[in-house]
Amino acid sequence: MEIFQSINTLFLFIVFAIPGFISIKVYSLLCPNQDKDATKSIIDAITYSCLNYAILGPFIYMMLFSKKWEFICSFFTFFFYSLILIIFPAFLAWLWLKLRSMEFFQKNAPHPTLRAWDYVFGKRKEYFVIVTLVDGREIAGEYSTESFTSSYPEEPQIYLEKTWKLDENGDFERVVNQTSGILVLSKDIQSIEFFEKN
Numbered sequence: 001m002e003i004f005q006s007i008n009t010l011f012l013f014i015v016f017a018i019p020g021f022i023s024i025k026v027y028s029l030l031c032p033n034q035d036k037d038a039t040k041s042i043i044d045a046i047t048y049s050c051l052n053y054a055i056l057g058p059f060i061y062m063m064l065f066s067k068k069w070e071f072i073c074s075f076f077t078f079f080f081y082s083l084i085l086i087i088f089p090a091f092l093a094w095l096w097l098k099l100r101s102m103e104f105f106q107k108n109a110p111h112p113t114l115r116a117w118d119y120v121f122g123k124r125k126e127y128f129v130i131v132t133l134v135d136g137r138e139i140a141g142e143y144s145t146e147s148f149t150s151s152y153p154e155e156p157q158i159y160l161e162k163t164w165k166l167d168e169n170g171d172f173e174r175v176v177n178q179t180s181g182i183l184v185l186s187k188d189i190q191s192i193e194f195f196e197k198n
Contacts, residue, residue, distance in 0.1 A: 019052045019089040020045030027093040031113060052089050060084065117156045120194070121149040128172055128195040129160065133188050140164040140172060141182060144197075156186035 024045060053060065063080055099105055113119045131139040141160030148159045161181040167173040172195075 014085070016049050017042065017045045018049070019085050020048035022086055023048045023052070023089040023093040026090045027097060030094060030097050048089065048092070052084070052092060055092075056084055056088060115152050115156075117149070118151050122151070126197045128164070128197060130166075130193045130195075131158070131160075131184055132190045132193070134190045138166065139182060139184060140166045142175075147181070156189075157183065158192070159183045
């Protein structure tokens with residue numbers, strides 16, 4: 001008898017928590033955010049699962065109670081339940097992030113990206129940059145396809161794939177000979193200035 005209770009409990013957990021957890025994890029992969037404690041995560045997961053079922057309710061009803069679907073093969077059934085439990089919750093997370101990034105939402109809600117650092121480098125644009133260190137020194141470099149920046153929740157770090165020499169006027173003169181780039185830690189950075197690459 002206990003084994004059947006365990007199976008029922010597992011089934012209820014899969015049905016009411018898994019879609020929500022998938023939405024939460026996909027959203028956090030697309031837009032890293034603050035970690036919540038387990039209790040709040042479970043409540044959020046159940047809420048998102050219910051939202052998922054509310055949107056897909058008519059289709060679930062047709063699948064379960066309409067005789068029109070009796071002829072459909074088992075592969076379609078497997079795909080349908082995969083859509084409900086995995087695919088659609090992931091799509092909802094992606095859609096919510098896109099909506100929150102729209103200008104209309106920006107006027108009424110905070111931006112989903114927590115740090116300006118992640119916002120700027122998340123665009124994946126190429127720049128010439130001048131990094132001013134806390135001791136006043138300047139590092140000129142090229143942020144391009146082989147460069148890298150850390151993202152939240154990790155401490156900000158930037159790797160510039162090429163180091164540049166500045167002339168007397170502060171303009172980019174030439175690439176430093178035999179450079180393999182430079183890694184700069186956030187604790188050493190005072191500011192970063194960006195210049196468009198032509």
